[in-house]
Amino acid sequence: EAQVTQNPRYLITVTGKKLTVTCSQNMNHEYMSWYRQDPGLGLRQIYYSMNVEVTDKGDVPEGYKVSRKEKRNFPLILESPSPNQTSLYFCASSSASGGGNEKLFFGSGTQLSVL
């Protein structure tokens, strides 16, 4: 089954404790992206990757890191989480090599709470 898998689904942590949210897709997609979803603000892009070893900032990259060492994996790293990073996070992928005009496939989300 074609899917984007995120882990964990729920995560509660404390300020400053480094964490990683994993994302993997089995569709051989070129493009992968991370979003955060906050009430009333919609989905905002954090980082995206057009292909292996190519990543770029989205609208809200501060406090986040990503890496794309393999085509299928695109982890999101919070080196020193803060309470304003409490949010619902989604990983997404698409077959668009140029990053546009193709539908996105989303993971099930990671609800992060930073205390």
Add this chain to the structure above:
Amino acid sequence: EDQVTQSPEALRLQEGESSSLNCSYTVSGLRGLFWYRQDPGKGPEFLFTLYSAGEEKEKERLKATLTKKESFLHITAPKPEDSATYLCAVQAPNDMRFGAGTRLTVKP
């Protein structure tokens, strides 16, 4: 700056009561407008892509239309299982931007 505005924020309908959701946008060089459905606790799921003004797409009780400034998602005779949040997104040359969504509730 590219912007996407969805209205209303929330919509409550009786089963069978048809209505429309609006997505208005300002973007330079629209490459596509997407509609997604999001159920509670899940990621958005793709519904439609529209590429040019005048284009229409249909799927079951849903029909999406596109003009140069806005898109409508028409829901005909909705059922309770159509209850969800509907998201609109616009693809510009260097940017994909999402609206905040319309939360639809259909009462039996």
